[in-house]
Amino acid sequence: MGNRLGRLLASTGLIAFSIMFSISIVGPLLSSLAEEEGIPLGGKPNTSIGVIFALGGLALALAQAPLARAADRLGRRGFVLWGSVGVAASVLLIGYSRETAEALGLGFRVESLGWDASTVILAVARTLQGVAAAATWPVLLSIIASSTGGSRMGTAMGVFGASFGLGMALGPVIGPALAAAAGIHAPFLLSAALALASAAAALPLPRGVPGGALGARGSPRVSPMRDPLLLSLGLIAFTLLYAMGSLVVIYPRYMLDVLHMSMRQLALAMALASLTYALLQPVTGRLADLIDKRIPILVGHPLAGASVALAGLSHGTTSVYASMLLFGAAGATAFPAATAMVGLIAPRGREGAYTGVYNALLSLGVTVSPIAIGLIADTHGYPAAFSSVLPMVLAATLLFAVVAARRKASPSRGQGPQAGRTPPRAPGQRASAMRAIHHWPVGCEGGSRLFILRVRVTL
Secondary structure (H helix, E strand, O other): OOHHHHHHHHHHHHHHHHHHHHHHOOHHHHHHHHHHHOOOOOOOHHHHHHHHHHHHHHHHHHHHHHHHHHHHHHOHHHHHHHHHHHHHHHHHHHHOHHHHHHHOOOOOEEOOOOEEHHHHHHHHHHHHHHHHHHOOHHHHHHHHHHHOOHHHHHHHHHHHHHHHHHHHHHHHHHHHHHHHHHOOOHHHHHHHHHHHHHHHHOOOOOOOOOOOOOOOOOOOOOOHHHOHHHHHHHHHHHHHHHHHHHHHHHHHHHHHHHOOOOHHHHHHHHHHHHHHHHHOHHHHHHHHHHOOOHHHHHHHHHHHHHHHHHHHOOOOHHHHHHHHHHHHHHHHHHHHHHHHHHHHHOOOOOHHHHHHHHHHHHHHHHHHHHHHHHHHHHHHOHHHHHHOHHHHHHHHHHHHHHHHHHHHHOOOOOOOOOOOOOOOOOOOOOOOOOOOEEEOOOOOOOOOOOOOOEEEOOO
């Protein structure tokens, strides 16, 4: 890995870790924050906590596509920098919502919800956190996609995914521990400091798109929402994070209430899944660079769905640990390859538009999963709830396989690692059919040739 790419991945990795740490640290602390600060949650406190937490995920899902598309046009570094600053400000506002309401002299109440001004500020701050994070995550992916060659795209996305995964894994662990040791405000101060550090790390990032702020002239201007392969990859991400959300939010209740596991055993199970998912991604990303990138998706994604179904059928700690370990390994196999394919099919200058749609679907999956799985668990039981994930995952895998096979056999709109990634020809310049050979990128550059189809295109 070259020094330039290494520095880029170090910067983007630090930002991804900091942003995800700041997001994931909030959930486990909301209830304690409300209790210690005297923030009223109304007659249904669990519902209020769920709504406040979900506001951040919903804002993140809805804001990613438009913000990433705007970053393609206006310059990417500024979005990452100010998005990081916004995350720092919002996490401080979350931690000090009671103090903010008192400082502003706000004394109103929302009687229908049983909330007062501090609760409203908490909900608004969580929403702003989602919007600010939406200005960073997909834009970071677009920066990596536009700065990385196809032969190293999987490795780069694997390193990024590991940084993201570590932030997601450590936030819920460090937050409560730090709150117990240093007070409820300490985790929010740490998160704000990390977010500001990520803003500093954004300064060396490329300001715009290599080769032109608005992308290469002549790049396909097809809407990402009309690209079947992108949408099928987005569905892979949606169902993978849907499965993850079921394990992170609902499965702990199954472990505690049904299997009567201890908190230490629960923590070990969650650590097996999250750390395996994070730490394996650089390895599996490198593997995706050496083989057809469809293979890790077609293998890892169904295994991830199967692991969730097996987790719901587990009756002891050994089977729980095995299921969680399998999910971490399977998710780490599929995710870097899917993200790398998004970077490869995006036309130059349009990487943000593509990663924005992809990440929006991904975030939507983890947002709706706890609601849907919780509802099924309440009405049909835990085994049915977790088993319901597998058919969704298999359907998404089958759709991706069909779309990717059709796209390979009939490449359209010139998308691929070469599409939009070579400098535009001057007007009137002609290229012979023999020189204009494009490789469809469902395989890899420099890797296995078994799945690469060469198509002659006269330009």
